[in-house]
Amino acid sequence: MTLLPDDIEEHWESHIAEFLPQCPLCSSKSLDFDVEYGSVRDHIYCPDCKAKWEIDWKGEDFKIEYMILLEVVNTEKYGSLVNVKHNLEFWLEMISNTQEGNAAAKEAAEKTAVSKVRCRYCRTLFADSLDVCPYCGGKR
Numbered sequence: 001m002t003l004l005p006d007d008i009e010e011h012w013e014s015h016i017a018e019f020l021p022q023c024p025l026c027s028s029k030s031l032d033f034d035v036e037y038g039s040v041r042d043h044i045y046c047p048d049c050k051a052k053w054e055i056d057w058k059g060e061d062f063k064i065e066y067m068i069l070l071e072v073v074n075t076e077k078y079g080s081l082v083n084v085k086h087n088l089e090f091w092l093e094m095i096s097n098t099q100e101g102n103a104a105a106k107e108a109a110e111k112t113a114v115s116k117v118r119c120r121y122c123r124t125l126f127a128d129s130l131d132v133c134p135y136c137g138g139k140r
Contacts, residue, residue: 016044016055019064024094025049025078049073064088 022029026049034043044053044067052071055064066085072078116125121138132139 016064019088020044020091022095023049023051024091025051025072025074027095043070051078067091 016033017031020031023031023046026046028046028048030047032045032047034045042055044055050071050073051069053067053069055067057063057065066087068083068085069078069081070083072082115128117128117140118125119133119136119138122133122136124133124135126133126135
């Protein structure tokens, strides 16, 4: 099975959403993703608070290495975070510091602790508790 760039981009977007379930600044769950196959820079946007991050990937499993907050409307509160590299754990900690974010951050942390296997057909990582790849349907 050959994956087209659009399929890969959709997979990456769902992967990001797993690890960053809501906006670290305003707790909105309406994040938008600008992920382009072959792009040097990918972005996350929050339409509610107008924040924009650049994300950088690491390794074949596309783990988010760091995120840089590029734009934010509330510069009085978040201005010191603009243009500074922070790892994913930093942003998840911000989510957990909000009252609404505690459950979502805990769920995201549990997802990162799940043992995963790589599909031998499409190379997607998925939970080893599954017998088939949720992306392409390939058997383990």
